[in-house]
Amino acid sequence: MAEKYYFSIPDTEVPRIVIIGGGFAGLKMARSLRSAPYQVVLIDKNNYHQFQPLFYQVAMSGLEPSSIVFPLRKAFQKQKQFYFRNAEVIKIDSGLNEVQTDRGWLAYDYLIIAIGADTNFFGNQMIADHALPMKSVSEALYLRNKILEDLESALNIRDYEERQSWIDIVIVGGGPTGVEVAGALAEMRKYILPKDYKELNPKEIDIHLIEAGPSLLAGMSELSGQKAEEFLLDMGVLVKKNTQVTSYDGKTVTMKDGSVIQSRKLIWAAGVSGNKISGLPADVIVRGNRIKVDTFCKVEGSDNIYAIGDIASMVSEAYPNAHPQVAQVALQQGQLLAKNLIRKSNGQTEKPFKYVDKGSMATIGKNKAVADLPFMKLNGFFAWLIWLAVHLLSLIGVKNKLLVFLNWIINYLTYDPSLRLIIRPRVPKKV
Amino acid sequence: MAEKYYFSIPDTEVPRIVIIGGGFAGLKMARSLRSAPYQVVLIDKNNYHQFQPLFYQVAMSGLEPSSIVFPLRKAFQKQKQFYFRNAEVIKIDSGLNEVQTDRGWLAYDYLIIAIGADTNFFGNQMIADHALPMKSVSEALYLRNKILEDLESALNIRDYEERQSWIDIVIVGGGPTGVEVAGALAEMRKYILPKDYKELNPKEIDIHLIEAGPSLLAGMSELSGQKAEEFLLDMGVLVKKNTQVTSYDGKTVTMKDGSVIQSRKLIWAAGVSGNKISGLPADVIVRGNRIKVDTFCKVEGSDNIYAIGDIASMVSEAYPNAHPQVAQVALQQGQLLAKNLIRKSNGQTEKPFKYVDKGSMATIGKNKAVADLPFMKLNGFFAWLIWLAVHLLSLIGVKNKLLVFLNWIINYLTYDPSLRLIIRPRVPKKV
Numbered sequence A, B: 001m002a003e004k005y006y007f008s009i010p011d012t013e014v015p016r017i018v019i020i021g022g023g024f025a026g027l028k029m030a031r032s033l034r035s036a037p038y039q040v041v042l043i044d045k046n047n048y049h050q051f052q053p054l055f056y057q058v059a060m061s062g063l064e065p066s067s068i069v070f071p072l073r074k075a076f077q078k079q080k081q082f083y084f085r086n087a088e089v090i091k092i093d094s095g096l097n098e099v100q101t102d103r104g105w106l107a108y109d110y111l112i113i114a115i116g117a118d119t120n121f122f123g124n125q126m127i128a129d130h131a132l133p134m135k136s137v138s139e140a141l142y143l144r145n146k147i148l149e150d151l152e153s154a155l156n157i158r159d160y161e162e163r164q165s166w167i168d169i170v171i172v173g174g175g176p177t178g179v180e181v182a183g184a185l186a187e188m189r190k191y192i193l194p195k196d197y198k199e200l201n202p203k204e205i206d207i208h209l210i211e212a213g214p215s216l217l218a219g220m221s222e223l224s225g226q227k228a229e230e231f232l233l234d235m236g237v238l239v240k241k242n243t244q245v246t247s248y249d250g251k252t253v254t255m256k257d258g259s260v261i262q263s264r265k266l267i268w269a270a271g272v273s274g275n276k277i278s279g280l281p282a283d284v285i286v287r288g289n290r291i292k293v294d295t296f297c298k299v300e301g302s303d304n305i306y307a308i309g310d311i312a313s314m315v316s317e318a319y320p321n322a323h324p325q326v327a328q329v330a331l332q333q334g335q336l337l338a339k340n341l342i343r344k345s346n347g348q349t350e351k352p353f354k355y356v357d358k359g360s361m362a363t364i365g366k367n368k369a370v371a372d373l374p375f376m377k378l379n380g381f382f383a384w385l386i387w388l389a390v391h392l393l394s395l396i397g398v399k400n401k402l403l404v405f406l407n408w409i410i411n412y413l414t415y416d417p418s419l420r421l422i423i424r425p426r427v428p429k430k431v
Helices: A024-032 A052-059 A125-130 A137-154 A160-167 A176-196 A222-234 A327-345 A381-394 A398-414 B024-032 B052-059 B125-130 B137-154 B160-167 B176-196 B222-234 B327-345 B381-394 B398-414
Strands: A016-020 A039-044 A048-050 A069-071 A082-086 A089-093 A098-101 A104-107 A110-113 A117-119 A169-172 A207-210 A238-240 A245-248 A252-255 A260-262 A266-268 A272-274 A290-293 A305-307 A312-314 A360-365 A368-372 A377-380 B016-020 B039-044 B048-050 B069-071 B082-086 B089-093 B098-101 B104-107 B110-113 B117-119 B169-172 B207-210 B238-240 B245-248 B252-255 B260-262 B266-268 B272-274 B290-293 B305-307 B312-314 B360-365 B368-372 B377-380
Touching (some): A052 A176, A125 A266, A137 A160, A169 A176, A176 A222, A222 A377, A290 A305, A360 A381, A381 A398, B016 B024, B024 B039, B024 B327, B052 B137, B125 B245, B160 B260, B290 B305
Parallel strands (some): A169 A207, A207 A238, B016 B110, B290 B312
Antiparallel strands (some): A089 A098, A098 A104, A245 A252, B048 B069, B245 B252
């Protein structure tokens, strides 16, 4: 058996906290631990934090990836006792208190699992093989390339039916992602395509939004769901509710009722499933592949392993079906757990998690958003302004805020961003 | 035999000019043909124009790809009788006056070959397989990822020799690209690595610049070559002249004299070779895989096929060994040929090409550049300012100018851009 290869991170007098995942939960927690009496090691398979709420704008050529992701090393340049490792975790050995990654092993005193959730294809490999998910900035870029490439292809196709299949787009899932993508596509069709693709008739481009349930934005108020639907219908999106997609082979989308749509693009935003990690007992993995935690974010049956964010399933009186998988929960859990571990080191009592719901929002288009705030429900222009402000302020880094702000202003004024670039991975050369 | 599939571009009363390639030459020509009595079709395998002089800043995480590339469709939104096709040309059928692309056939009245040049590995497949070229924005991004990934890997390697091979970098070719990359790497080592990779010792990172000839910047004045070398030596770059690299297997760089350097990264900027295109007679393909043209940019032996830019080899009294393969020649040839074809349609005489050399420049680092201008030679701060101004003004698009300008200011003030992102292509998911 090969010798175990350990990360070269110095052992110090203070206990080591290993955080897996630099998303909202993990990043917030690691930052909240600055100047805490712990050594902190953050592990992520990417070297950057991704701002998920704006992936759809990357996919729609409205923003550059670099405006909504932030290098993790840069976020911690000034934090002492902090180490970053760009690696993928393979498994947890809870007996030895060690994690194995693709780049080496690492011992922990406290392990924090903040690995988030990924697209849920509900076990349908055929859909997974052909549909376009949007849960990472790479996937968003891939979707951008696909939309633009298919428009280029469509120009050279004379057969009407065949051409339609290259320009029509089907979106599955009427949650915030699906609604935002559908709205952004409708705006692209209206404002940008007539300038860039004069040879195509924008009216021929169909945008389908398919939702399995009876309403859009199921996690929000009934009013917001209805308003979002009205906005989308106004913009010419074809909304189908109570409709389940059962199969997709890259060309034909088949619904449960047997009806079909021909489309080369199926954007899949129908649900999420917790990312997998080996080494935890089977009985702590619950619905949606989430990890069961107590109100202190501690994994059931463990003393020093915690889970926070989308991967954690915490049940409380107010949330008998577990907390929603949203950024706010992740941020609040990350912060609480950091504070609790500091309290612990001071001999103080840890505090249980209590979610403060600051509301939820979705934007459909320019001047069109819906917002369920704690004190009121809003839709239209003011909801949209609040949406802009909240997202701008939540971005990490002054430069990212500035870049996104600039981009939004330019896009708002010109309706014509200049990011419609199909940048493909490099191909090695034959000499 | 399958039926020929033609692009669906309308035939009009005016003759059709087909331009292959949207680089400096092709883009300039197509734009100079606005409101000319011709239908213009521009074909490019990418949907964007690339600003080659700043590739190295993309590779060094100083600029985003989107700041230095521009969507070709957007560049022509307002030009009438213009069509863009995102396709790769397979061959020319000069008998039928048609070109074949991977997306269909197209007839032409005039054909302009502006396909540029790519990295020249001088037939060494082993080097081509393992070295890192930098002749496209995709290659620049790939190089950026490789540099950052190797730093991440190096952190986990305890063996000194082994770690060195991951952090040392070898650059082959002392032309402007090699010099600019070497300088930028030296600055990254000095200003950025100590912040981001505190666990590494910057002094241990060796940057080698290897040139086969007796001096750097061979295309420029002796003084500029010497000054560039001085700047680089000051910045701690290891410059080796009169040294030829003969082999590289991904780990070991072997020189002609038998000496070796261990490095996981070999940046190859040792020369260019014209891109290949089928269908031209063998005798018009000359040294460097360029196409022999007369002083009107016309391909020898043809009546309606022209070549401009890096792919063209034009000999004149002043340039008995053909014009240099630089942006200025490409821009001037593109403009002249457009004007000549307009003259031709008016029954006027065409004018021969006369290159106006506006000088050449290379930047080594902050406040450090060399410039051979028609009226004087400069180096240091003023050369650097001129370099900045010229490159900023040459960028296409107001937004690109603004973005690059903003980035340069931020980088200059902070020495710490936030673009050190390893964004990998999407990987399809197993459910």
